[in-house]
Amino acid sequence: MGLPQFTLPKNKSILIAVGIAIVCALWLLSGIFKSEDVVAAKSVTADQKESVVKVQVSNQEAHDHAKVITLYGQTKADRSVEMKAQTTGRIVEVLVEKGADVKAGDVIARIAMDDRSERLKGAMALVEQRRLEYEASRKLSQKSYRSQTSLAEADALLNEARASLKSIRIDIEHTSITAPFDGKLEDRTIEVGDYVTSGTSVAKLVDLNPIVVTANVSEANITLIKDGQPARAIVNNTDQIDGIIRYVSAASDSTTRTYAIELEGNNPNNEIPAGLTAQLYLKVGSQKSYLVSPSILTLSDKGVIGIKTVDKDDKVVFNPVALLEDTHDGVWISGLPKTARIITRGQEYVTPGQSVIPVEAEADTPNLAKAQEQ
Structure with a gap:
């Protein structure tokens, strides 16, 4: 007797065939989607690499630079006198015009x-x-x-x-009215024919060599300034006066609480008049600073002046800085660490925290040694 023969129902074998087809389709589709995900991921990574900006950086170190106090003042004459007649009589001769330079002993006018x-x-x-x-x-x-x-x-x-x-x-x-010192005849109040008595004002004489620059110093800085200390003043944004501090007030002004100081400098041709606004610069010690090109200075969103650098992770850092001195060779600034990778090209295209590709370059500063001598 043979074994019994079993046969699947016709409908059931159709269902199995359909199931196998569905599984195959899902397997094929999963491979397609996985390939697309890999391609998309690779595309994003490539885009991110392409979006990282290259910037030029300069590895620099801080240098000792003189700390400078900047004050605002004005020029004044070293001496100023009102010349007066010392005897009585009629003016018979006037030899010097107003505004003329005179030497000590020059006759200004004569009395009969x-x-x-x-x-x-x-x-x-x-x-x-x-x-x-x-x-x-x-x-x-x-x-x-x-x-x-x-x-x-x-x-x-x-x-x-x-x-x-x-x-x-x-x-x-005394019938000859003479200049008591070298100077400029600022004013003349007499003419030929005028009658003068002893004490009559005849002229005003000012001594502009040396020229004096006066300024006021705050309580915080007065102890840093001494008699005989070298200093420099700039007038008219161009004329330079190099000299020494000849006077430092021992007591402050009761209203402003500031101290008066005077700089004395040469003015051989009386070219610098009295009464000009002046910027006075005094070197008082030194501090760690950088000499940079003004073109790499930038502003933060809040309007703060600073420098952009790149940190060890190649990310942009905004550093607020203080402007110490503007020279022909660049700007001296403070506020950076002892060493810094300063962005010298491309700083306008990057923001703080952004990853960048730093490209090394030489310092974008002119003559450092020359600037330090100034």
Whole structure:
């Protein structure tokens, strides 16, 4: 007897065939989707690499640079006097115009001599007469023909005559109004024909060499400034005055609580007048600083001046900086660490925290040694 034969129902075998087909389809589709995901992921990675910006960086170190205090003041004359007549009379000659440079002893104007020449001759004659009288009295006194009282009287009369002669000579000297020192005739208030008396103002003379720059220093900085300290002033944004501090106030102004100081500098041709606004620069110690090109300075979103650098992870960092000094060779700044990778090209295209590809380059600064000498 043979084994019984079993056969699947016709409908059931159809279902199995359909199931196998579905499984195959799902397997094929899963391979397609996986390939697409891999391609998409690779595409994103490539795009990200392409979006990383290259920037040029310069590896720099901080240098010791003089700490500079900047003050604002103004120029003034070293001396200024109001010249006055020292005798009485009419102005007969004016030799110097307003604004002219004069030397000490130059005659500004002359007063009429009037009878001064005759008075001089009379005074000289009287001195000679009194001298002869005194000599005669002295000889008689030695022979006891005259008393010591008479000799003393003759001596007093001689001295009085000599004093009168000296007085008229001084008065004659005062008829020539002369400059007491080298300077510029700032003003002249007399003309030929004017009558002056002793004390009448005739001119104003100012001494502009040396020129003086005055400024006020805060309480925080006054102890850093000493007499004789070198300093520099700039006027008209171009004219430079190099000199020394000649005066430092020992007491502050009761209102402003600041201290007055004065710089003295050469002004040989009186080219720099009094009353100009000046910027005064004083070096007071040193600090770690960088010399950079002004073109790499940038502003933060809040308007803060700074420098963009690249950290060890190649990410952009914004560093607020302080401007210390502007020179012909660049700008001295502080606020960066001892060493820094400063972005010198492309800083305008990157933001803080952004990853970048740094490309090494030489420092974008001119002559560092020359700038340090300034």
